[in-house]
Amino acid sequence: MPEPIVAVRRVSKSFGLIAANVDVTFDVVRGEILGLIGPNGAGKSTLFACIAGAETPDKGEILLEGRRISGLGAVACTRAGIGRTFQVVRSFDSMTVLENVMVGAFARIAQTGPAMARAVEVIEFCGLGRRADVSAHLLTPPEKRRLEVARALATQPRVLLLDEMLTGLTPTEAQAGMQLVRAVRDRGVTIIMVEHVMEVLLPLIDRAVVLHLGRNLAQGSPRDVVRNPEVIRAYLGDRYVAA
Numbered sequence: 640m641p642e643p644i645v646a647v648r649r650v651s652k653s654f655g656l657i658a659a660n661v662d663v664t665f666d667v668v669r670g671e672i673l674g675l676i677g678p679n680g681a682g683k684s685t686l687f688a689c690i691a692g693a694e695t696p697d698k699g700e701i702l703l704e705g706r707r708i709s710g711l712g713a714v715a716c717t718r719a720g721i722g723r724t725f726q727v728v729r730s731f732d733s734m735t736v737l738e739n740v741m742v743g744a745f746a747r748i749a750q751t752g753p754a755m756a757r758a759v760e761v762i763e764f765c766g767l768g769r770r771a772d773v774s775a776h777l778l779t780p781p782e783k784r785r786l787e788v789a790r791a792l793a794t795q796p797r798v799l800l801l802d803e804m805l806t807g808l809t810p811t812e813a814q815a816g817m818q819l820v821r822a823v824r825d826r827g828v829t830i831i832m833v834e835h836v837m838e839v840l841l842p843l844i845d846r847a848v849v850l851h852l853g854r855n856l857a858q859g860s861p862r863d864v865v866r867n868p869e870v871i872r873a874y875l876g877d878r879y880v881a882a
C-alpha cells in the first residue's frame with residue numbers, strides 16, 4: 640500500500656464510562672473513497688470528531704501525510720486540510736447560501752473578494768448555483784446536505800469527512816448525492832464517508848472499514864466486507880448472506 644494520506648493509530652476515546660472508540664486503527668489511501676460503517680453507537684461520529692480535531696483522543700494518534708494532527712483542535716485541523724460535514728446539518732439559518740459557504744472560505748482566505756469568488760465557484764460545483772442568494776433555512780433537505788458539502792469544500796480540504804450525508808434522502812436524491820461525492824473525489828479530494836444505508840454506500844466506496852462497539856471489526860473491499868460472517872452477525876443481518 641502507498642503511504643497513507645491519513646493514518647489512524649490505536650485511537651481510543653471515552654465519554655465517562657462510555658468507550659466510544661477503542662484502539663481504532665486503519666489507513667486511508669490517497670484518492671480513495673473509504674466507507675466507515677457500523678451500527679448506531681459504533682463510534683463513527685466520534686472518530687470523525689477526533690480526525691477533525693473537535694475531540695482529542697485519550698490514546699493513540701492520527702496522522703495526516705505523516706504529521707500528527709490529533710489534539711491540535713478544529714481550526715488547526717481545517718488548516719491542515721481536513722474538511723467535514725456534520726450528521727446533524729449545521730448551516731447558519733439566517734444567512735444565505737453564499738454567506739454560509741464564505742464562512743468556510745474564510746478558513747483559508749482572509750480577504751472578502753477572493754473568499755466570495757471561492758464560495759461562488761464551490762456553490763456552482765455543488766449544484767446550488769441558482770440558490771446562492773437564498774436564506775439557508777429555505778433549502779430543501781437535499782440542498783441542505785449540498786450546502787454542508789459546499790461549506791466544507793470551501794475550506795479547500797485534502798481529506799473530506801462526510802457524516803451520513805445521504806441518510807434520509809430519497810433514492811433519486813441519494814443518487815444525485817453520490818454523483819457529487821464522485822465529482823469531489825475526481826477533483827483529487829480523498830473521502831471518508833459514514834453512511835448507514837449500505838445499498839447506497841457499497842457501489843460508491845473503494846474500501847470499507849467496519850467498526851462495532853467502538854472497535855475495528857473488519858476491513859477490505861465492499862464485496863469482501865459484506866460477506867464477512869462477523870460483519871453479517873454484528874450488523875448486516877440475513878438479507879446480505881446470499882448477496
Ligand SMILES: Nc1ncnc2c1ncn2[C@@H]1O[C@H](COP(=O)(O)OP(=O)(O)O)[C@@H](O)[C@H]1O
Binds near residue numbers: 657679682684685
Ligand atoms: N459528546 C458525547 N458525550 C457522551 N457520549 C457520547 C458523546 N458522543 C458520543 N457519545 C457516545 O459514544 C458512543 C458512540 O457514539 P457515536 O460516535 O455517535 O456513534 P455512531 O456515529 O457510530 O452512531 C455512543 O454510545 C454515544 O452515546
Ligand SMILES: [Mg+2]
Binds near residue numbers: 726
Ligand atoms: Mg454518527
